[in-house]
Amino acid sequence: MKNKRKTGAMITVCLFLMMILAGCSGNSDKTADTDKSKQGAARTITDLVGNTVTLPAAAELKNVVIIAPPLLSTYISNIKNTDNIVGTSVxxxxxxxxxLLDIFVPNNKEINTTFLTGYESNTEELLKLDPDIILVYGETQKKGLQNIPVPVVDFxxxxxxxxxxxxxxxxxMREIFELDNNDSLQQEWETANQKVDQILTDIDNQKQKGLMIMSNTGDKITVRGAGSYGDDWLLKSGLTNVAAELNGDGLExxxxxxxxxxxxxIYIFRGLPATQYLSGSIAGQDWSQTQAFKDGRIFNTPIGIMNWGTPCADSPLMIQWLVSKNFPEKMSSEDFSKTLxxxxxxxYQIKLTDDMVQSILNPNNGN
Incomplete structure (x- = not known):
C-alpha cells in the first residue's frame, strides 16, 4: 500500500515538473519571438545610383554616419533629433x-568628424563608431567602404x-527611416513654385544677367557654369547665367x-563676403565696373539649416529668396521674412526671432 502511494506521489511530482518545464519552454519561445519582432525583418531599398541595399528596421539604425554634408540637413528635417548621429563631415x-547649430544639433561637439580626410574615410576609425548605416554621395565618398559589414546608401x-x-x-531619407510622406519636401516645393511661377509670368521678357560665384579667395575666382546647381538657381529664378558659356561648376x-x-x-556661394566686393577692398579685383556693384546687388547666399547655395532641406526657401532679390517689386523683403x-x-518647430532671420539672410559666407 505504501509502495502504491509512493508511486502515485512520484507520478504527480513528475507531471508537475513536466508542466513547469513546458511552461518555461513556452515562455522561452515567446521571448525569442518578441526579440525577433523587436529586430524586425530585413528589408531592401534602392539608393539613388540604383544599388539594392539591405537594411534592418529603422528602429535598429541607432548609430548613423553622414558623410555628404547636405544629407545632415535632410536628416534633421525628418528625424528632428541628432542623438543617433555618431559621425559626419565637418x-x-x-x-x-x-x-542655429546648437538648436539643430545640440550634440555637435560630441559628433566625430576626424574619421574623414576631406570626404574619404579612415575605415578603421570609422568602424570604431560602430555605425549601423553610412550615407554618402558618389564614388569618392565610398572609398574604403566597399568591404565593410555596414550598409552604405549612395545619394x-x-x-x-x-x-x-x-x-x-x-x-x-524617409524610406530609410520608415517615415510617412505627410509633410514631404515635395509639398513645400509645390507651394514655392506656385509663388515663383506667378511672379515670373508677370515680368518682362528682357531678362537680367546673373552670376553665381562658387568661391573667391582673393587670389582665385571660380564660378558656376552651365549645368551646375548654381546655373539651375539662376535660370529658375528668372535670370540668364552669364557664365553659361562655360560648362560645369567651380570653374576658374x-x-x-x-x-x-x-x-x-551677383550671388556669392563661398569665399570672401559681399561686403568686401561692395567696399572695393579685394586687392586686384575691381568690381565697381559691374552693373551689380553700381546697383548694390551683390549678395551672399543665406545660411540656415545649411548654405542655401547647396540643395538641402531649405531649398524651397532659396528659390523664393532669389526671386525676392531679382524682383523686389514683386516680393518684398518683409514678405519673404514672413515666409521664412x-x-x-x-x-522645424522653431520660432525665428528677427535677429535669427537677419543672421540667416545676411551671413558672412567666409567658409
Whole structure:
C-alpha cells in the first residue's frame, strides 16, 4: 500500500515538473519571438545610383554616419533629433548657421568628424563608431567602404537640378527611416513654385544677367557654369547665367572675363563676403565696373539649416529668396521674412526671432 502511494506521489511530482518545464519552454519561445519582432525583418531599398541595399528596421539604425554634408540637413528635417548621429563631415556643421547649430544639433561637439580626410574615410576609425548605416554621395565618398559589414546608401544623382535632388534625398531619407510622406519636401516645393511661377509670368521678357560665384579667395575666382546647381538657381529664378558659356561648376575665371559679362546681379556661394566686393577692398579685383556693384546687388547666399547655395532641406526657401532679390517689386523683403519664419516653424518647430532671420539672410559666407 505504501509502495502504491509512493508511486502515485512520484507520478504527480513528475507531471508537475513536466508542466513547469513546458511552461518555461513556452515562455522561452515567446521571448525569442518578441526579440525577433523587436529586430524586425530585413528589408531592401534602392539608393539613388540604383544599388539594392539591405537594411534592418529603422528602429535598429541607432548609430548613423553622414558623410555628404547636405544629407545632415535632410536628416534633421525628418528625424528632428541628432542623438543617433555618431559621425559626419565637418563641412556639414560649418555650413550650418552658427546661431542655429546648437538648436539643430545640440550634440555637435560630441559628433566625430576626424574619421574623414576631406570626404574619404579612415575605415578603421570609422568602424570604431560602430555605425549601423553610412550615407554618402558618389564614388569618392565610398572609398574604403566597399568591404565593410555596414550598409552604405549612395545619394548621388547625375543631373544638377536643385528641386529634383533635394526632393529625392528627402524621399529616400524617409524610406530609410520608415517615415510617412505627410509633410514631404515635395509639398513645400509645390507651394514655392506656385509663388515663383506667378511672379515670373508677370515680368518682362528682357531678362537680367546673373552670376553665381562658387568661391573667391582673393587670389582665385571660380564660378558656376552651365549645368551646375548654381546655373539651375539662376535660370529658375528668372535670370540668364552669364557664365553659361562655360560648362560645369567651380570653374576658374579672370576679372576681365567677369567685366566683359557685366552681370546685373551677383550671388556669392563661398569665399570672401559681399561686403568686401561692395567696399572695393579685394586687392586686384575691381568690381565697381559691374552693373551689380553700381546697383548694390551683390549678395551672399543665406545660411540656415545649411548654405542655401547647396540643395538641402531649405531649398524651397532659396528659390523664393532669389526671386525676392531679382524682383523686389514683386516680393518684398518683409514678405519673404514672413515666409521664412512660417517655414521654420512648420518644418522645424522653431520660432525665428528677427535677429535669427537677419543672421540667416545676411551671413558672412567666409567658409
Amino acid at each position: 563641412v556639414a556643421l560649418n555650413e550650418m548657421n552658427p546661431i 548621388f544623382i547625375k543631373n544638377q537640378i536643385n528641386e529634383d535632388w533635394s526632393v529625392k534625398i528627402d524621399q529616400l 575665371v579672370t576679372m576681365e572675363q567677369i567685366l566683359s559679362w557685366n552681370p546685373d546681379i 519664419k512660417a517655414f521654420y516653424e512648420r518644418r
